[in-house]
Amino acid sequence: MSVSSCTFDDRCVSVLCCRFCQQVLSTRGMKAVLLADTDVDLYSTDIPPSGTVDFIGSCYFTDICKCKLKNIACLKCGNVVGYHVISPCKPCLLSCNNGHFWMFHSQAVFGINRLDPSGVNVLLWGNLPDLEESTDEDTTCISEEEYIR
DSSP states (O other), X not given: OOGGXXXXXXXXXXXXXXXXXXXXXXXXXXXXXXXXXXXXXXEEESSOOSSSEEEOSOOEXXXXXXXXXXXXXXXXXXXXXEEEEEEOOHHHHHSSOOSOOEEEETTTEEEEEOBOTTSSSBOBGGGSOSSOOOOSOOGGGOOHHHHHO
């Protein structure tokens, strides 16, 4: 099953924040599960987080699949918050996936539901633009309450 036969349009968009320092890491998060072990809850995003995380350590492979991974750490506090799939393996690419290669551990980040432009309804992935234009708004300074409103 490929990504084209799966739909993720009804999933909520989340703002992802570091559990250790509350730094906003991404405004395009989605709840996900690990393809190789669906008991593992994660968050993911489709666009590389800019200015909030960086690679740490060496690339590695898991025992479950042959995806090549590299850990990412929060730039504000230095804690490992997830990993980037550098090179996905064929079974993972062929499975039902959301096309996201930036993964965040649920123990290291928390998600806040993002609201649509009306400020009333939760923003769904199907209504999110493919690429968002950067704005003058600094999301690192927006409080959790602002995102909930």
